[in-house]
Amino acid sequence: MAGALYSDLRRLADAYFSTERADHTLQPTALVHEAILKLAQGAIVKDSNHLLALAATAMRQILVDHARSRGAAKRSPGGHLIELNERLAPARGDSAEATIDVLSLNEAIAKLERMDPRMAELVTLRFFAGLTVQQAATVLGVSDFTAERDWRIARAWLADHLAER
Secondary structure, three states: OOHHHHHHHHHHHHHHOOOOOOOOOOOHHHHHHHHHHHOOOOOOOOHHHHHHHHHHEEEEEEEEHHHHHHHHHHOOOOOOEOOOOOOOOOOOOOOOEEEHHHHHHHHHHHHHHHOOOHHHHHHHHHHHHHOOOOHHHHHHOOOOHHHHHEEEEEEEEHHHHHOOO
């Protein structure tokens, strides 16, 4: 299972970094290793779906921490963008070239988590683990219909929230 997890995390990190700038200071292998270290710090894992959710959360935390440290080093807010494809772009203005600031996305997910923790987890699984809605439904233990509905609502909410920035 450990080898499969490493392969899955490496695939996710490679996919994430395929849209990043060439001079990005965090590399896919480093992201995976940091995520594994976070997971090894006493997390109780129920099953492989729970492990994937924990990995997505760890990767989110690492990317946000990295973006914050880069912003602090340059004394400028954020500046670390995620390039979105059409399946992840917020509901308004879908575009294969849409981008979103990692720190703004993290802030939006934190607000969404206070309103609806399951939707926030769904967004984390979609953005940071690269799961489809159906895969995220399995991880969350909900029906595909429920996950699709939550995703539509979450995308619309994200579009409104991120438009305010």
